Amino acid sequence: MPDNEMTPHEAERQLHQVATVAAHARRATRWYPWLSLAHAVTALTYTVALDVLGAPWWPATGVFAVVLALLWSAVARNHEAAPRHWIRDMGISVATWAILYFVMLDPALQLLGATGASWWVAAGVVAASPFAACAFASARR
Amino acid sequence: MTHPRRDLDSLIHSPVRFSVLAALAHLESADFRFLADLVEVSDSSLSQSLTALADADLVEIRKEAAGRRTRTWVRITDHGSEAFSQHVRTLQEIADTGAIEQPSRTPLKGDAS
Numbered sequence: 001m002p003d004n005e006m007t008p009h010e011a012e013r014q015l016h017q018v019a020t021v022a023a024h025a026r027r028a029t030r031w032y033p034w035l036s037l038a039h040a041v042t043a044l045t046y047t048v049a050l051d052v053l054g055a056p057w058w059p060a061t062g063v064f065a066v067v068l069a070l071l072w073s074a075v076a077r078n079h080e081a082a083p084r085h086w087i088r089d090m091g092i093s094v095a096t097w098a099i100l101y102f103v104m105l106d107p108a109l110q111l112l113g114a115t116g117a118s119w120w121v122a123a124g125v126v127a128a129s130p131f132a133a134c135a136f137a138s139a140r141r
Numbered sequence: 142m143t144h145p146r147r148d149l150d151s152l153i154h155s156p157v158r159f160s161v162l163a164a165l166a167h168l169e170s171a172d173f174r175f176l177a178d179l180v181e182v183s184d185s186s187l188s189q190s191l192t193a194l195a196d197a198d199l200v201e202i203r204k205e206a207a208g209r210r211t212r213t214w215v216r217i218t219d220h221g222s223e224a225f226s227q228h229v230r231t232l233q234e235i236a237d238t239g240a241i242e243q244p245s246r247t248p249l250k251g252d253a254s
Contacts (some may be wrong), residue, residue, distance in 0.1 A: 008235055008236050009239065012239070014159065015232050016221075017159070018159075018229060020178075022163055022167045024162075024179055025168055028175060028179075075145070076207075077207070078204020080172040080176055081168050082169040082170050082171075084167065084169050084170060085169065
């Protein structure tokens with residue numbers, strides 16, 4: 001490279017360009033916090049339907065699965081850019097939700113004989129919190 | 142001691158390739174059309190740049206069938222991420238040499254301000 005091509009001013013200009021391009025790129029990943037939030041709402045609704053409203057398990061789970069499939073289908077069709085480690089983060093959120101709800105909270109509340117709606121709503125909120133945490137963390141990036 | 146500009150990567154230094162890597166450095170992957178719009182270049186220019194970057198193992202290109210059309214996805218490799226970070230560090234060093242050579246001006250004694 002010729003000695004006179006890169007001046008400090010040019011270097012600063014290119015560093016500014018990096019920041020600008022990066023900001024635009026990150027803006028294209030704004031759908032991800034909304035996807036996480038949609039998962040949280042869907043998970044909470046699933047809990048309320050099953051444990052508060054007493055919906056039958058298979059139809060409720062079927063609707064839950066269809067809603068998630070529609071969400072992911074919309075993402076797959078429309079997203080133009082994906083944030084770093086989004087699949088990993090979402091996988092951790094799903095796994096944590098499943099463990100919290102199916103392995104810990106649901107059996108615990110049934111063992112304790114907790115039948116009040118407030119218990120189950122609280123359990124649903126706690127179980128869905130990994131999705132909310134994922135949405136919060138990704139929105140701050 | 143050599144000037145830091147000698148550490149600049151000539152492959153990354155091109156404006157289009159530099160902007161592409163700047164975008165990809167913060168993403169898991171990006172669509173070809175999105176990159177072309179972001180960097181404001183033609184499809185052929187972006188394609189040439191991506192080919193050069195892929196040949197140097199700085200990016201990976203993946204084609205995916207989406208209904209009737211094919212979408213092209215690009216992601217930066219670990220090597221590309223490290224090379225880009227090094228290039229940015231070098232630019233920062235060069236920018237800092239300018240700050241060292243031109244210290245902030247202080248008012249002279251007797252200035253009204």
